[in-house]
Amino acid sequence: MGSMLCCSNKANRYRRLDRKLERKIAEMKKSSSSSSSTGQRNFKSIDSVVMRFPHFKDGLKTLRGMFEQYDEDSNGSIDHSELRKCFEQLQLHLPEEEIKDLFHYCDIDGNKGIQFNEFIVLLCLIYLLEEPSSSSNVELAQLGAIFNTIVEVFLFLDKNGDGKLNKKDMVKTLNETYPWERSPANVTNIRFKEMDWDKNGQVTFREFLFGFLKWVGIDEDESMHQSESYNEERTD
Ligand SMILES: [Ca+2]
Ligand SMILES: [Ca+2]
Ligand SMILES: [Ca+2]
Numbered sequence: 001m002g003s004m005l006c007c008s009n010k011a012n013r014y015r016r017l018d019r020k021l022e023r024k025i026a027e028m029k030k031s032s033s034s035s036s037s038t039g040q041r042n043f044k045s046i047d048s049v050v051m052r053f054p055h056f057k058d059g060l061k062t063l064r065g066m067f068e069q070y071d072e073d074s075n076g077s078i079d080h081s082e083l084r085k086c087f088e089q090l091q092l093h094l095p096e097e098e099i100k101d102l103f104h105y106c107d108i109d110g111n112k113g114i115q116f117n118e119f120i121v122l123l124c125l126i127y128l129l130e131e132p133s134s135s136s137n138v139e140l141a142q143l144g145a146i147f148n149t150i151v152e153v154f155l156f157l158d159k160n161g162d163g164k165l166n167k168k169d170m171v172k173t174l175n176e177t178y179p180w181e182r183s184p185a186n187v188t189n190i191r192f193k194e195m196d197w198d199k200n201g202q203v204t205f206r207e208f209l210f211g212f213l214k215w216v217g218i219d220e221d222e223s224m225h226q227s228e229s230y231n232e233e234r235t236d
Contacts, residue, residue: 013105014105020129021129022205025155025158026161029155032155043152049153049156056146060213064116070082070083072085077113078119079112080100082113083099083103092137106121106122108197116218117219127147153212154205157169164202165203170203191215194211195207195208195210
């Protein structure tokens with residue numbers, strides 16, 4: 001019974017994080033459309049997004065060093081205690097519960113700890129949710145530019161600005177931007193299905209991030225392979 005309770009709690013906490021991100025993204029959408037500065041106008045078409053892929057890839061690769069630094073035992077994943085140290089160094093003072101939630105929220109393959117792609121997602125979420133100031137945290141602030149651009153891609157796809165993507169939204173966006181070659185519908189469908197992991201018809205920002213990394217060509221591990229047994233589920 002205890003474990004059942006714990007599972008439903010977990011699901012609730014994930015939803016809580018999902019909602020939190022939705023609100024944050026919706027906020028960003030509002031402020032970016034009210035200010036005439038950059039905003040989502042950086043991207044007018046999927047083409048313009050795709051053209052930036054090398055830029056994303058380069059930017060995100062710089063995280064590899066950071067990942068390796070925090071993966072103290074170099075086993076290709078960051079476990080809970082390594083993550084706690086990582087947060088300490090980044091001067092993120094989060095309650096233990098919150099660290100746990102983020103850890104599990106980003107450990108989507110449930111494969112013992114945070115692999116490289118999950119680490120990128122984790123940092124991006126922290127950047128969005130915790131808004132570390134550059135004075136307290138140079139490392140994260142430097143990553144801000146790249147994370148903001150990824151949010152812009154999301155905002156470009158999120159037409160109604162509710163912080164999540166639905167299929168209609170995405171099909172519409174892609175049709176608008178490719179008016180001359182309509183009906184990439186099957187392509188869009190595939191892309192959407194790829195991203196909608198839990199198949200609930202919506203793509204949350206977390207789902208989008210993982211899909212996006214794959215799309216750009218950053219995979220869980222390019223160099224090493226961790227295929228160790230992943231029994232001993234949750235250690236906490
Ligand atoms: Ca490790
Ligand atoms: Ca994992
Ligand atoms: Ca979904």
